[in-house]
Amino acid sequence: MKGLSPYPCPRRCRISSPRVLGIGASVLPGEYRVYARFHAFIDILTEAGIVGITDQADQAGPSTIILSPDLPSDLVSTVQSVSITETALSLDSLVLPIEGAQRYRETLQLPELSMPIDLQPALMLFQKILLSEAPEKSMAVVLDHSRISAFSGNFDRIMLQHFLDGAEACWREEYGQAVASLLGSGYGLTPSGDDFLCGVLFGMHFANATNRKVCPIHQLSTHLRAALPTCSVFSRTFLDHAIAGRWPLALRDAAEAILSVDTTTPDGQTRLETLFRRVLAHGSTSGSDLASGFILTAGRYSRFSPSFVSWHKERNNGA
Amino acid sequence: MVLKGFVKKGEYFDSVSLMIVSKEVNALPGIADSAIVMGTAQNKEIVRGANLYIPELFDQADDTDLLLALKADSDKVVEETLVKIDDLFKALRNKKDEGGSNFSPKSLEGAVEALPGANISLISVAGRYAGREAMRALKQGLHVMMFSDNVSIEDEIKLKRFAHDKGLLVMGPDCGTAVINGVPLAFANVLSKGDCGIVAASGTGLQEVMTIISNEGAGISQAIGTGGRDVKEAIGGIMFIDAMRALAADPATKVIVLVSKPPHESVLRKIADEIKTIKKPVVGIFIGGDPKILEAAGAIAGSTLEETAVIAAALSKGASVDDCKKKIADRKAGIIEQAKALTPKCRGKYLRGLFSGGTLCDETQLICKDMIGYINSNAPLNPEYRLKDSWKSVGHTIIDLGEDEFTVGRPHPMIDFSLRNKKITDEAADKDVAILLLDLVLGYGSHMDPLSEFVPAFTEAKKIAPELLIICSITGTDGDPQNRSRIKAGLERAGAIMMPSNAAASELAGNIIRILEGK
Numbered sequence: 005m006k007g008l009s010p011y012p013c014p015r016r017c018r019i020s021s022p023r024v025l026g027i028g029a030s031v032l033p034g035e036y037r038v039y040a041r042f043h044a045f046i047d048i049l050t051e052a053g054i055v056g057i058t059d060q061a062d063q064a065g066p067s068t069i070i071l072s073p074d075l076p077s078d079l080v081s082t083v084q085s086v087s088i089t090e091t092a093l094s095l096d097s098l099v100l101p102i103e104g105a106q107r108y109r110e111t112l113q114l115p116e117l118s119m120p121i122d123l124q125p126a127l128m129l130f131q132k133i134l135l136s137e138a139p140e141k142s143m144a145v146v147l148d149h150s151r152i153s154a155f156s157g158n159f160d161r162i163m164l165q166h167f168l169d170g171a172e173a174c175w176r177e178e179y180g181q182a183v184a185s186l187l188g189s190g191y192g193l194t195p196s197g198d199d200f201l202c203g204v205l206f207g208m209h210f211a212n213a214t215n216r217k218v219c220p221i222h223q224l225s226t227h228l229r230a231a232l233p234t235c236s237v238f239s240r241t242f243l244d245h246a247i248a249g250r251w252p253l254a255l256r257d258a259a260e261a262i263l264s265v266d267t268t269t270p271d272g273q274t275r276l277e278t279l280f281r282r283v284l285a286h287g288s289t290s291g292s293d294l295a296s297g298f299i300l301t302a303g304r305y306s307r308f309s310p311s312f313v314s315w316h317k318e319r320n321n322g323a
Numbered sequence: 324m325v326l327k328g329f330v331k332k333g334e335y336f337d338s339v340s341l342m343i344v345s346k347e348v349n350a351l352p353g354i355a356d357s358a359i360v361m362g363t364a365q366n367k368e369i370v371r372g373a374n375l376y377i378p379e380l381f382d383q384a385d386d387t388d389l390l391l392a393l394k395a396d397s398d399k400v401v402e403e404t405l406v407k408i409d410d411l412f413k414a415l416r417n418k419k420d421e422g423g424s425n426f427s428p429k430s431l432e433g434a435v436e437a438l439p440g441a442n443i444s445l446i447s448v449a450g451r452y453a454g455r456e457a458m459r460a461l462k463q464g465l466h467v468m469m470f471s472d473n474v475s476i477e478d479e480i481k482l483k484r485f486a487h488d489k490g491l492l493v494m495g496p497d498c499g500t501a502v503i504n505g506v507p508l509a510f511a512n513v514l515s516k517g518d519c520g521i522v523a524a525s526g527t528g529l530q531e532v533m534t535i536i537s538n539e540g541a542g543i544s545q546a547i548g549t550g551g552r553d554v555k556e557a558i559g560g561i562m563f564i565d566a567m568r569a570l571a572a573d574p575a576t577k578v579i580v581l582v583s584k585p586p587h588e589s590v591l592r593k594i595a596d597e598i599k600t601i602k603k604p605v606v607g608i609f610i611g612g613d614p615k616i617l618e619a620a621g622a623i624a625g626s627t628l629e630e631t632a633v634i635a636a637a638l639s640k641g642a643s644v645d646d647c648k649k650k651i652a653d654r655k656a657g658i659i660e661q662a663k664a665l666t667p668k669c670r671g672k673y674l675r676g677l678f679s680g681g682t683l684c685d686e687t688q689l690i691c692k693d694m695i696g697y698i699n700s701n702a703p704l705n706p707e708y709r710l711k712d713s714w715k716s717v718g719h720t721i722i723d724l725g726e727d728e729f730t731v732g733r734p735h736p737m738i739d740f741s742l743r744n745k746k747i748t749d750e751a752a753d754k755d756v757a758i759l760l761l762d763l764v765l766g767y768g769s770h771m772d773p774l775s776e777f778v779p780a781f782t783e784a785k786k787i788a789p790e791l792l793i794i795c796s797i798t799g800t801d802g803d804p805q806n807r808s809r810i811k812a813g814l815e816r817a818g819a820i821m822m823p824s825n826a827a828a829s830e831l832a833g834n835i836i837r838i839l840e841g842k
Contacts (some may be wrong), residue, residue, distance in 0.1 A: 040335050061433060072436060141342045157349050159358040159373035159392075166369060188365025188386070191345070192338025195363055234364050236386035274455050278430065288339035 024093055026073035026106035028065055030250060031055050036086040039237070040193075044075050048086045053241035057086070057095075062282045065226040065252035066110045066245040069093060071100070110250035112206075114263055121214060125267040127308040128282045130258075131299050135311075137284050138292035141191060143200045144269065146171035146310050147296055163189060170197055172310065174204050174297070175304060177220055183227040188235065196293040198239040201228060201244040203297025209249060210259050210298070211305030219305055254282040324355060327401045328392035330362070330384045336412070339540045341389075344411045351407065353400035354393065354582065359408075359820055362388045391433065431456065435463050445496040445508055446471055446495075453496060454478035459558035461486050461493070466595055469495030469550065470509050483553070492569065493562055495550040499526040499577050499768075502546040510737065512766035513802030517542020519635050520576030524554045524583040527680030527728045528628055530764060531798045531825055532582050535632035535660065538800055538807075539547045541639035544576040545569075554586035554594075563590070564597050566637065569602045578633060578638045581622070585612030595620035606635045610682060611689050611704065612643040658827060662834035665820070670790040671757035674698070674836050675750045676721035677743050679736035680798065680825075683762045684723040687829040694833035695719065695840065701726055716750065721760070737769045740776035751784035751791050757839060758792045759784065763814075765799025765807060773805060774813040781817040792835065793819045796828040 036048035044055045056068045059075035069088075069241040071126065079095060087094045092101050114269040131147060138144035140154035145167060170186035173179070182204070186197030201224070208219035225247045232240050245251070258279040266272040303310035336344075345359045358375045360366040362384035370376045375392035384390055391408065395401045435441065444460035446453050450473025450689070457467045461482065474496035486493040491645060494501050500523075501508040507518050512530060514537040523529035526548065533546050547566040554560050563583070570576045579601060586594060586609060598605050598620040605622040608614075608631040614624030623644060625631025630651050637647040678684035681702065688697070688704045697705045701713035702723040710717060713728050724736040724743055736743050743761075750756050763773055781793055795814055799807040811821050822828035 026703075027630070042335070061436070062430075137337050141340060141345075142338075153344075157356040157373075158348075159343075159356055159370065162369050162372045165366050166365070186365075188363035189369060190338060190363075190366070191341040191360050193361055194338075195361070195366065196338065197365070236361070236363055270455065274459070282430070288337035288340075288730055290338075 022059065022071040022075060022100065024069060024100050024102050024105040025061065026053075026064055026070040026108055027093075027102060028069070028108050029066045029110050030066040030245060031069060031088065033088050033090055034094065035242060036088065038083060038086060041080050044080065046075075046080055046083060046086075047238070049237065052216055053244060054237055055088075057093075060285075062254055062285045063252070064108050064254070066108070066250040067241055068108075068252075089209070108253050109256075110208055110245070112213065112249065112256055112259060114210070114260060123214065123262060123302060123306045124261040124308040126265075126276055127299055127302055127306070127310070129267065129273065129276055130262075130295065131310060133277060134281045134284065134299065135297045137281070138296070139289045141196075142191075142289040142292040143171070143196045143296040144292050146200075146300065163191075166197065167200075168214060170200070171281060171296075171300060174201075174300065177223070179220070179224040179227045182224070183231050187228070187231050188239075190288075190289075190293070192289060193236065194238045194287060194290055195236075196243060196289055198243060198291045199287075199293035200233065200297040201293040202243060203299075204301045205246050205297075206251060206255055206259070206294070207298040207301025208305070210262075210302050214263060215305070219301075252283075254279070254286060254291075255298070258283050259298075324394055324396065325398055325401055326375065326377065326394050328375070328380055328390065329405075330380055331389040332384075332426050333387055333388070334389040336361075336389060340415045343415065344408060345410055347403060348393070348408060351400075351404055353396040353424070354404060355396070356394045357433050358390065358392045360390055362386055362390045366390070369514040372692075373747040382563050384648075422460070431459050431463065435465070441730065442466060443468065443503060447476065447509075448598035450474050450496070454482060457482050457493065458485065461489060461491055464491070466492045467494065468498055468501055468503075468508055468548070469493065470497075470499060471495070472497035476552065479550070479552060479558060483558060487561050487565055489516035490614075492547065492549045492565060497552070500529050500546070501548045502543055504545070505543075507767050510764070510766060510768035511546075512537070512800050513799075513804075514800060514801075515540075515542035516544070517639055518544050518575060518577035519580055519639050520544045520570035520578070521546045521580040521582060522549065522563055522570065522571060523547070523581075524549045524551050524563060524586070525604045525610070525682040526551075527762075527764060527798065528582045528608075528682035530680070530766065531628040532580060532608075532632040532635070534766075534798055534800050534807075535629055535824060536580075536636045537802075539633055539636035541636035543722055543798075544573060545568070549559070551584065554583050554590045556587040556589055558590075560586060560593050560792045562734060564593055567594070567597050567601065571603060577603060579603050580633050581605065581609075581617075582628070582631065583609050584682070585609045598622050604638050605639065606631055610685055619694070627690065627824075628682075629824035629826040629834075654827070655830060658830045659834050661837060662831055665792060665831075666835050666838045668790060669757045669792050669835065669839075670788065671753075671755045672836075672839055673716075673753075674719045674758045674760060674832055675716055675753075676722070676752070676760040676832075677746050678721065678723050678762050679725055679743070680764055681723050681725050683798070683825045684721055686825055687722055687760065687832075690826060690829040691719075691721075691833040691836070695842070701728065714751070722746070724751075737764050740770060740773070740780070744776060744780035747780045748783050748787065751787040756788075756791065758832050758835060760828060761793065761795045761819075762828075763795060763799075763810070764798045765797060765803040765805045765810065767804065769805070771804060773810060777814060777819075778817045781819055783816065785818045792832075794822060794828050794832050795819045796822045796825045 035048050038048035040047040059071045083095045085093050135148050136228035138166050147152040166185045166189040190196030207220045261279050348357045358370045363386040444465040445468045446456050449469050451535040454469035460467045499510045549562040553562050570579050607617045607622045617624040618674040697708045699708050699720045703709050
């Protein structure tokens with residue numbers, strides 16, 4: 005039938021012969037060694053830091069290479085040597101041209117605003133989606149006290165204390181304390197605290213651009229820079245980019261949409277929801293931790309009160 | 324209390340995996356506390372703070388190593404837990420590996436990018452989100468099948484008008500069945516490929532017709548569901564008409580089959596006008612509707628779903644429609660003889676039907692109406708015969724167990740037989756019940772092993788009431804995962820009288836009751 009042409013396998017697909025769809029602007033030419041292999045993700049390393057190769061376009065960022073459409077699982081498990089030149093990405097004997105691939109813009113370029121904008125509807129929507137989707141022991145706990153019950157053992161409770169103390173320190177602009185509590189705290193490979201701090205930093209950049217606040221970005225950056233040598237190589241790369249104002253594509257797109265999309269229309273809400281979910285799709289808890297830091301901070305410097313405020317008051321009152 | 328731990332050098336796990344394992348471990352008996360984290364400096368401090376730190380092990384670990392510490396009642400608990408942890412990590416790895424071999428996009432856009440040749444999207448999300456997702460798919464140039472229900476009529480109109488303007492199809496909302504280019508979607512059967520194209524605003528009606536066509540030796544080119552509301556006045560049959568046009572233009576379709584409950588009068592006029600423009604043979608059934616309108620438009624009207632399917636198959640094979648109708652008439656005469664033979668052996672006086680397919684339930688009521696009058700039901704043909712309590716049968720009763728009142732909080736009766744099985748034994752215990760009439764729908768989405776459900780229930784019913792007649796029909800094919808012939812043989816062994824179609828089963832049941840009532 006016209007328009008319903010036969011397709012051999014509509015439910016499941018494996019597509020071979022990947023091509024380079026996009027490449028982060030901070031990815032430098034050189035010989036890399038394979039550092040880690042994950043599901044649909046290879047991390048490669050040089051002295052400059054980690055570069056991720058993935059087929060998940062949502063993960064685009066300053067140091068990611070996005071392949072399309074599918075990163076073959078056998079390649080993930082077997083590739084040994086990776087080199088990048090100005091024109092090609094070589095994965096063992098597989099040479100993929102870079103020419104024509106998109107170079108991701110990394111810096112936040114927010115529209116000029118003639119007057120302060122009401123961020124409340126968009127941030128509220130972001131917070132709602134975050135709290136409905138975030139893994140239970142992520143840093144979303146700082147925005148939702150009902151999540152505390154997930155931290156059940158003694159070890160978990162001490163971890164939780166670090167999360168809460170760190171978030172509170174961010175709120176009070178005590179960034180030395182925030183970094184001390186959060187950096188390196190968390191369960192996974194990129195600890196939740198690191199992702200949260202990156203979100204806080206991004207929230208400050210966003211707040212500066214939107215409501216003409218002067219957030220103490222340099223204070224947090226200074227503390228973070230001093231502590232970078234203690235971080236894992238993953239976090240170090242990620243935070244290094246954040247301090248330099250280079251962000252994952254999903255985060256930038258979401259922030260730019262908050263300022264340009266009409267939240268009163270269904271289409272606008274759909275657009276925002278899609279972009280917010282892309283942020284949350286980063287890593288396993290990274291996106292949620294990042295979003296928690298961003299929402300807390302963007303709210304801190306705007307008229308939006310994240311739910312952190314109400315429940316934290318309860319906590320401080322001994323509830 | 325014992326504290327033990329180990330370090331897995333260079334083992335990377337994402338945080339969700341570690342949290343899952345950690346949660347499982349903390350819930351194990353005998354475990355007082357545990358820490359399963361990457362060995363960052365800060366995490367080591369937290370482990371120390373929780374009194375779980377083991378210096379001789381953890382001092383040398385770094386942020387690329389996995390630390391594991393357990394505080395437990397005994398060494399034995401620790402050993403058992405370590406085995407359990409290994410198993411959990413292996414299971415998580417295997418799960419990821421499985422995921423790695425099949426691409427699973429996280430968004431519609433990602434799926435479109437990954438599968439550039441795709442041209443249809445199946446939407447199965449909560450109703451309030453379904454309209455939005457369907458519109459996104461349409462904007463990507465995809466045809467849409469909406470399995471979701473609870474979509475507002477306003478959204479349905481908007482989607483279908485948009486799709487119509489773009490030359491796309493919207494099948495649904497609440498479209499449970501379609502077969503596109505031989506690919507069964509949602510509740511659908513494995514069919515022979517052929518040249519009969521079907522447009523249907525009825526899910527089980529479509530399944531009954533397409534499986535009979537296939538079983539008759541013909542085959543299906545396309546089976547397009549539109550959702551039941553499409554033929555209502557508000558929607559105006561937008562997709563029903565568009566699907567007819569698509570089949571008319573489809574070189575692989577030689578015979579067009581229309582299946583629906585009676586459309587709104589204004590929609591029926593549009594369909595009739597469209598039939599007049601089609602140069603291919605059209606066979607149709609609007610269950611309970613007036614066949615004259617179809618015939619006046621040049622279509623062949625079937626009186627039952629089975630007759631419609633058999634005529635379509637005959638047309639497909641180049642056989643004579645008159646011969647086909649004669650064959651059906653002969654079969655009907657044979658059913659009357661079968662009824663006469665069975666009647667003296669049965670007890671009681673009432674017919675009780677327990678259906679999983681809504682359209683099949685309607686068809687049975689229509690067929691029986693001409694023999695024994697209107698029947699009490701939770702979905703009656705005549706509103707006066709609506710049961711006051713759907714859970715309590717009165718006189719002749721036919722229940723559609725797929726109605727909302729029975730499916731809130733439980734799966735559809737095509738999947739979950741528990742309610743129907745309970746009612747089978749309840750009805751058997753009623754001495755006034757002469758016949759139990761049942762449908763059984765096979766195919767993808769339906770219960771994979773219906774014999775394991777029906778055979779014990781039939782056996783129990785027969786134990787309670789040996790003279791009870793259990794009459795059953797199967798909607799399905801031998802190609803279905805359940806295999807129609809195997810199921811038929813199994814149910815016959817359990818004492819059921821198996822009929823080739825819902826219409827035939829209804830005719831047999833209706834005739835027996837008619838004879839019992841002396842009509």
